[in-house]
Amino acid sequence: MSGAVYAFALALLIVSCRGDSKPVGDAQRLTAAYSLFTFNKSGVSTLLVANDLAHGQLSVATDGFALETERLDRSIIVKDGYYYHVDEAADRFMKYALTHAGLQPLGTIAMVDKHIENTYWADDRILVLFTLDNKTFSELEYHIIDVADFRTLDRGVVDLPKSIGDYGGLSVGFSVMRERSMVIGYCYGKFTGNTEYTTIDTMYTATLAYPTMEVQAIHRDARSAYPGGINTVQQYGFTDEAGDFYFMSCPGIALGNTPSKPTAIFRIPAQSDRIAPDYWVNISEQIGNDAYGLWYLGHGKAVIRNERKDRYTDFANHHNTYQFEYHVVDLTEGTLTKLDLPFDKGTRKESVLVADGTAYIAIDDATDAHRIWCYDIRSGRISPGLTIEDGADYIVRLELQ
Amino acid sequence: MIVNKQLLERYHTGQCTAEERKCVEDWLDDATLEGDLTVPEPLKTVARRHIWEAVSSAIVVEEQPGRGLRPVRWRWLGYAIGAAASVALVCWLWPPMAGSGEDVLDNRANAMPLWYKQSGYDVLVGEASRATIDIRTGKLEVEGNLVFRPKRDIQIQNGDGMMLLKRGETYFVLEGAQLGNRFIFSSNELTFLPPAMQRKLKQELTI
Numbered sequence: 321m322s323g324a325v326y327a328f329a330l331a332l333l334i335v336s337c338r339g340d341s342k343p344v345g346d347a348q349r350l351t352a353a354y355s356l357f358t359f360n361k362s363g364v365s366t367l368l369v370a371n372d373l374a375h376g377q378l379s380v381a382t383d384g385f386a387l388e389t390e391r392l393d394r395s396i397i398v399k400d401g402y403y404y405h406v407d408e409a410a411d412r413f414m415k416y417a418l419t420h421a422g423l424q425p426l427g428t429i430a431m432v433d434k435h436i437e438n439t440y441w442a443d444d445r446i447l448v449l450f451t452l453d454n455k456t457f458s459e460l461e462y463h464i465i466d467v468a469d470f471r472t473l474d475r476g477v478v479d480l481p482k483s484i485g486d487y488g489g490l491s492v493g494f495s496v497m498r499e500r501s502m503v504i505g506y507c508y509g510k511f512t513g514n515t516e517y518t519t520i521d522t523m524y525t526a527t528l529a530y531p532t533m534e535v536q537a538i539h540r541d542a543r544s545a546y547p548g549g550i551n552t553v554q555q556y557g558f559t560d561e562a563g564d565f566y567f568m569s570c571p572g573i574a575l576g577n578t579p580s581k582p583t584a585i586f587r588i589p590a591q592s593d594r595i596a597p598d599y600w601v602n603i604s605e606q607i608g609n610d611a612y613g614l615w616y617l618g619h620g621k622a623v624i625r626n627e628r629k630d631r632y633t634d635f636a637n638h639h640n641t642y643q644f645e646y647h648v649v650d651l652t653e654g655t656l657t658k659l660d661l662p663f664d665k666g667t668r669k670e671s672v673l674v675a676d677g678t679a680y681i682a683i684d685d686a687t688d689a690h691r692i693w694c695y696d697i698r699s700g701r702i703s704p705g706l707t708i709e710d711g712a713d714y715i716v717r718l719e720l721q
Numbered sequence: 722m723i724v725n726k727q728l729l730e731r732y733h734t735g736q737c738t739a740e741e742r743k744c745v746e747d748w749l750d751d752a753t754l755e756g757d758l759t760v761p762e763p764l765k766t767v768a769r770r771h772i773w774e775a776v777s778s779a780i781v782v783e784e785q786p787g788r789g790l791r792p793v794r795w796r797w798l799g800y801a802i803g804a805a806a807s808v809a810l811v812c813w814l815w816p817p818m819a820g821s822g823e824d825v826l827d828n829r830a831n832a833m834p835l836w837y838k839q840s841g842y843d844v845l846v847g848e849a850s851r852a853t854i855d856i857r858t859g860k861l862e863v864e865g866n867l868v869f870r871p872k873r874d875i876q877i878q879n880g881d882g883m884m885l886l887k888r889g890e891t892y893f894v895l896e897g898a899q900l901g902n903r904f905i906f907s908s909n910e911l912t913f914l915p916p917a918m919q920r921k922l923k924q925e926l927t928i
Contacts, residue, residue, distance in 0.1 A: 359909055363890065393912060430749035432733075435920070457920060471750065489917060509917050514865065514896050515904065517917045550916055575915060636904045639913035667913040716912075 344417045344424050351401045351418075354673070356682070357394055357717035358384065358690070358708060365389050367403075367418065369721055370706060373673075373680045373692045379710040385422045392423070394716045395552040397439055397447070401721055402467070404447070406431055408454075413463075415470050418721075427470035434461065437492035438504065438551055450478070450492045450504065457489035458482040460506075462533045478533050480526060484508050487520040491576075493548025494557045496565045496588065501536065502528045503593045505547035505567060507576065515635075519576035523547040523569060523586075527593040541595045544569035544584045546576025549612065554668045558616035563590030566651065568603070572610025572627060573635055574667045583610045585622070585649065601654045607647065615672040617679055617697050622649045623672055624656075625664070639667040642686040646672075660702060661693055662686065666714040673718045680705065682715040690715055724748045823855040829864070834926050843870045847925050852894075859883055863894050863903055868926050879905065893922060 352369035358380055359365050366384030370376075378384075390409070397404040403416040403423060413431040416423040434451040437460075442448055445468050453459040460478040465471070480490070487508035494505040504526050509519045523544055527537040548556035548567045557567035565588040571578040582604035587596045603611050603624065611626035624647050631643035644664035647656045662685035664671065671682040679695040690712040692705040708715060722728075722744045731737050732745045828835045828846040837844050841856045850865025859878040861869070869892045876883040884905065886892055891908040911919055 363907075363909055365909075389909070430746050454920065454924065457917075489920075491916070511917075511921065513898050515918065516898055517915055517921075553912075573915075574913075577915065635914065635918075636906075639910060 344419055344426060348419045348424075349401060349417045350420055352721050354680075355398050355418075355717070355719055355721035356708065356715060357396070357670075358712045359394075359714040359716055360384075360711045361713045362711055363389070365392075365394070367423070368708065369418065372706065373718075374678075374694050374703070374705040377707045377709050380708060380712050381710040385418065387423070395436065395550065396717070397552055398717075398719050398721060399441065399467070400444065402426070404467070406434070406436055408435065413449075413465075415467065429463075429465065429470065429472055431463075436550070436552055437490070438495045438548075440495040440497065440502070442497060446473070448495065448502070450495055452490055452492070456482070460490055460492065462528075464531055474531060476533060478504075478526070478528060479535050480506070480538075484520055486510055491519070491546065491549075493546065493570070494551065494565075494567045496557070496559065497530065498527075498593055500530060501593060502530050502533070503565075503588060504528065507546050509576070517577055519546045519571065519578045521545050521578050521581055523595070525588075525593070525595060537593070539594050541586070541597075543581075543600060544586075545571040545578035545581040547586070549575050549668070554613045554670050555672075556612070556614050558614065558622070560616060560620070560651075561618070564588070565590075566614070566616070566622065568611065568614040568624065570610070570612050572612060574610075574612055574627070574638055583626075585614065585624075585651070587651075601649060601651065603647075603649075603656070606656050611647075612668050613670075613672065615674060615679070617648065617674055620651045621697070622651060623647065623659070623679055623681075623695075624649055625669070625671065628663075631663075640665055646681060659695060662689075666716060669714065670717040670719060671715065673720065675720065680718060682718040684712075684714050692718065822857070823853060823860065826852045826854065834868075841872055841875065843872070844868065845926055850896075861894060861903075861905075862901075863896050865896055866922065866925060867894050868892070869894055869905075877905070893926070895922075 350369060352371050354370045354373055356368040360380050365387045366380045367387060368378050368384050370378060391407050392405055406413050411430065411432040413429040414425055415427040417426055433454045435454060436449055437452050438450040440448045445466060447465045447467050449463040449465065451461045451463065460480055462476060462478055463472055464474045466473055487510045489509050490506055491509060492504055492506045496503050506524050507519050509517060511517050523541045525539045526535055529536055547569050549570050557565060559565050566585055568585050569583060570576055571581040572583060582602050584603055585601040587599045589596055607626060609626050609629055611624045613625035614622055616622050626645050626647060628643040628645065632638050632641040642663035642665050646659040646661055648659060649656055661681065662683055664683040666684055673680045677697050679697060681693045681695060683693055684690050690708040694703045694705045724745055728741060728745060732742060824839060826837045826844060826846050829849050829851050832848050834845050834847045837846060844852060845868035846852050847866040850867055852867050853862040854860060856875050859876050861877045871886045871888050873888045875886045877886050893906045893911060895904045897903055
């Protein structure tokens with residue numbers, strides 16, 4: 321890069337830093353109970369907020385805040401009214417507040433040539449990020465971030481083996497805290513052709529000392545492949561009332577693409593750092609399909625989002641085929657019950673939010689309706705709720721703001 | 722240690738010592754910058770011009786109305802502009818001529834993606850990739866991967882039917898495993914691909 325380009329890039333950087341430090345007062349912030357993220361037919365993405373998901377309608381044209389799609393994709397973190405995201409064009413991890421003028425940057429942390437694979441909130445203020453480098457996809461780093469001051473408290477390399485045989489790039493699919501350690505689930509993948517990707521037929525977990533992140537132990541479990549997934553796009557795990565952690569493996573075409581292994585739910589007991597060898601719920605065996613996305617309903621029940629392989633052809637139409645179903649899983653009995661909902665479209669979506677005894681499920685259906693469905697967990701009753709109008713194509717996120 | 726241009730360049734090319742790297746990252750993290758950091762307008766203009774000169778000297782462009790032309794260097798820009806103007810004039814005067822003929826854009830010998838500027842579209846042909854395009858008949862074949870940006874709405878053959886590629890939108894065209902099989906995704910649809918594939922495409926097509 322020539323000196324002049326660099327000098328100007330620097331000037332831009334300085335100007336943008338100056339802009340970033342502009343304070344956003346609480347009065348300017350737009351806060352609500354819920355946040356939604358849509359991809360629209362116009363090609364624009366929007367953020368919307370709502371206080372009621374059970375009634376009414378919102379328009380992406382008049383209620384939505386248009387996003388700079390090139391810089392801000394759907395892999396965002398939303399907590400306590402703030403939005404976080406890696407701006408890969410600027411090599412920065414960003415913190416934003418939503419105002420009536422849209423997302424306003426509040427702070428930046430350098431994050432050069434990396435992307436987030438997994439996140440974990442150690443508490444309301446401390447966010448742990450696991451990132452991979454964008455060249456080899458095998459240099460795993462941790463970042464412990466104080467989101468209130470928006471600064472890095474600690475960061476470093478997680479010293480995992482970079483490959484197993486000819487499987488190279490890593491995928492980190494979950495991270496969960498134990499008493500003095502963290503457990504991460506991961507796997508290795510490889511390309512066998514231009515568009516043919518597959519994953520090693522084993523799930524790995526590593527126990528990391530917290531907060532030094534020194535690798536203490538590595539375990540394997542060959543019952544499935546590709547544990548979890550990137551949790552800034554969709555949830556694949558949760559901790560229940562007893563502190564047990566559950567996650568779902570995702571060897572289906574949309575993530576691991578290891579057809580020899582089933583999609584299944586596994587448990588890491590509260591006092592353990594290992595996957596319980598005597599527990600699993602084999603999803604594929606029961607429904608003959610793979611699933612992506614797992615959300616906890618409470619009281620030993622969870623909901624999964626599964627594909628229907630009789631409806632799509634290959635990954636070219638996986639996302640725009642109306643094929644996705646939702647099943648309730650009884651984690652004790654290991655049984656599945658299908659929810660009576662329209663087929664949904666969109667590969668991997670953060671489409672389920674559980675709040676106040678209701679599971680709100682965002683569905684983009686074959687009639688081109690984009691609606692929140694309200695599943696009353698106790699009675700099992702399902703009723704239509706909020707609709708998103710005026711050009712929404714996919715509701716890719718629904719979460720607490 | 723002073724953070725200067727040389728240090729930043731070393732940082733971005735991965736040539737820093739651990740101490741230098743920490744120094745740069747602390748500097749980048751520092752949100753306490755003070756003073757008037759506004760860039761004066763004359764400096765902006767000069768910087769813009771320098772950027773454009775630096776960028777343009779590194780660009781390889783091609784205006785390729787037919788088969789067999791090799792990429793031409795930027796120093797032939799005058800000829801290229803002349804050719805482009807001529808093509809544009811012909812297209813404007815005689816619409817049925819627009820985009821007629823098959824363009825073979827061969828980047829198989831290159832380890833870098835290469836932009837080709839055509840009259841009806843721009844295309845970034847990936848490293849070791851080759852495209853055969855005829856927008857008149859809707860032919861779009863690829864060995865490897867490419868990025869396709871129509872300058873007007875273009876109908877492309879897709880399976881048994883036609884697929885509309887919209888003006889101004891960015892499309893990713895990937896060669897499939899079976900002979901003649903290829904996948905087309907708009908830039909917004911890329912997010913639905915498996916993450917590893919998204920990363921590979923971003924890396925190969927430097928997007």
